[in-house]
Amino acid sequence: MAKAERPLSPHLQIYRWYLTMALSIAHRVTGSAMAIGLLLFTWWLLALASGPEAFATVQSVMRSWLGLLVLFGYTFVLFFHMGNGVRHLVWDVGYGFDPRTAYHSGVAVLIFAGVMTVVTWLIVGSAG
Amino acid sequence: MQLRTTIGRIRGLGSAREGTGHWKAQRLTAISNLFLVLWFVFSAMALTGGGYAEYRAWIASPITASLLILLIVSVFYHARLGVQVVIEDYVHHEGVRVASIAALTLAVFGLAVACIVAVLMISLGS
Numbered sequence: 168m169a170k171a172e173r174p175l176s177p178h179l180q181i182y183r184w185y186l187t188m189a190l191s192i193a194h195r196v197t198g199s200a201m202a203i204g205l206l207l208f209t210w211w212l213l214a215l216a217s218g219p220e221a222f223a224t225v226q227s228v229m230r231s232w233l234g235l236l237v238l239f240g241y242t243f244v245l246f247f248h249m250g251n252g253v254r255h256l257v258w259d260v261g262y263g264f265d266p267r268t269a270y271h272s273g274v275a276v277l278i279f280a281g282v283m284t285v286v287t288w289l290i291v292g293s294a295g
Numbered sequence: 296m297q298l299r300t301t302i303g304r305i306r307g308l309g310s311a312r313e314g315t316g317h318w319k320a321q322r323l324t325a326i327s328n329l330f331l332v333l334w335f336v337f338s339a340m341a342l343t344g345g346g347y348a349e350y351r352a353w354i355a356s357p358i359t360a361s362l363l364i365l366l367i368v369s370v371f372y373h374a375r376l377g378v379q380v381v382i383e384d385y386v387h388h389e390g391v392r393v394a395s396i397a398a399l400t401l402a403v404f405g406l407a408v409a410c411i412v413a414v415l416m417i418s419l420g421s
Contacts, residue, residue, distance in 0.1 A: 195381055202374040209406045215354070216413035219347045226346070249332065252325050259322060287340060294343040 187266075190251060190273045197248040204241055239288060246283040250276035317376060324373035331366040351417055360418035364411050371407035375400060 182188070211229075214221040228234050254272050257263050263272055297304075308314040338359075342349055353359055379396055386392040 195377075198374075198377045199381055202378050205371065205374060205406060209410050212410050212413040215347070215350055216416045222347045222350075245332070245336070249329060253329070256322065256325060287336065290340050291343045294340070 185270075186273045187269050190276065194248060194251050194255070197244040197251075200244055201241070201248060207237075207241075239284070242287055243280055243284040246287075247276065247280035250279040317379075321373065321376045324369050324376065327365070327369040328373055331362065331369055334362060335366055354414060354417040355420065357418065360414050363414050367407055367410045367414070371403050371410075375403040 211225050214225040229238060251273075254263070254276055257272070263269060306314075338353070342353060345353075354363060378399055382392060382395045382399065386395055
């Protein structure tokens with residue numbers, strides 16, 4: 168069957184980006200990224216189970232500058248998804264839907280993720 | 296006015312024929328993830344600077360092993376549910392979509408089992 172030439176709703180790219188839109192798609196992107204990151208978690212656990220040499224390899228990779236960068240990014244992504252997930256749970260029970268509240272809760276999630284990431288890495292850094 | 300048939304209403308499965316099971320499981324695992332992941336992050340922070348022996352000793356404790364297995368089940372299940380929705384929304388070809396979700400399910404089950412076996416091996420000292 169030929170596709171009907173119906174008028175389409177306005178293309179996504181003509182919308183002005185709002186914080187709430189950006190955070191909404193970021194929730195999916197961060198969730199998907201962490202799902203892929205579970206491979207790292209699995210690698211770490213399997214190495215720990217299989218012996219000191221395998222574990223030393225994982226630790227040297229994770230403590231390289233690229234490894235630390237990935238772990239730092241993962242920390243921010245984790246706390247963002249965690250904070251935004253709680254924001255979603257609050258929405259699920261019916262609160263916080265008006266635009267002002269949704270905007271402010273979004274800002275709060277970003278601040279939470281930033282602060283938690285910095286605090287985590289300050290503690291990790293001070294412990295060596 | 297009630298447009299739905301009686302049998303449709305009592306089954307409560309809606310047009311997607313799967314009801315609210317997926318949605319509820321996603322929320323339930325979100326809440327369990329919140330506690331288990333916070334516990335894991337704080338524990339990992341406390342072990343910073345430790346090596347092979349310190350991490351093995353940590354997991355050897357039955358409480359750690361139990362919480363870690365709960366975390367693995369909760370996190371991998373939540374990941375499966377979330378990525379499934381992403382696939383359902385963006386993969387339009389039905390065959391590719393079904394195959395992708397099947398591959399996702401198998402991959403997540405495989406990784407989760409590997410992780411649980413690793414925890415058990417460490418905790419049972421082999």
